[in-house]
Amino acid sequence: MAVSSGTVVALVGGESPELIAELGALRNVDAFTVADGDEDAASLRINHSQASYIVSDADPLAHVAAAWVEFFDDRVTLETLEFEAQAAVDALRAGRAQLPDYYLVLDPESVEGTWRHWWFGALSRKAPTRVLPVASSSWEVRRQLRRLPTGRPWPGEYAEWLGRLQFEVPDRLVG
Incomplete structure (x- = not known):
């Protein structure tokens, strides 16, 4: 499968569908939302x-x-986490999915609890300049797109780091 030559950005958190629709009007930006499933x-x-x-x-x-x-909030078992991690590894290896070049976390101050530890701890530890906080406004996101930093890429061996997520304890990752 071909891999995009553009910069792939995942907007997460906040009210991303409306913001994505605004960004879709910009030249040289392909912006879309994913339908469920x-x-x-x-x-x-x-x-x-x-x-x-x-x-x-x-x-x-x-x-x-x-x-x-949910694992660290005591709502699912380790087997669920392992299953989801393996499913992601399989999709990434088979080319059915690819990690975005960047995650822009909208309205980071509103991200609470364990989710905050996911975005700014477990995930960002793997490639610190690839997970970035940004205010949920079209202007701020456009500004961030123009200033995306370079840094080390995501680890290539997905199975290793995704398979060890149960050891990424939230309280030890971010303040």
Whole structure:
């Protein structure tokens, strides 16, 4: 499967659908929201886009994130977290999904509890400049797109770091 040559950005948190619709009006930005359960169509669109920036709410780790949060909030078992992590690894390795180049976390001050530890701890520890806080406004997101930092890429061996998420204890990750 072809991989996009543009910069892939996942907008997460906040009111992303409205913001994504605004960004879609910009030149050289392919912006779209993912319909429930239509991750395959999102992956195809990302991989075939010719835009400089591909902005969406597509997150190949969404189920892993939810399982991680619920695991540490004592709502699911370790087996659920392991299952979701393995499903993500399989999709990433098979090319059915790809990690975005950047996660822009909208309205970071409103992210509470274990979710805050996911975005700014467990996930950002793997590639610190790839998970960025940003205010939930079209102007702020456009500004951030123009100033995306470079840094180390996501670890290539997904199974290793996703398979060890149960050891990424929230209280030890972020203040």
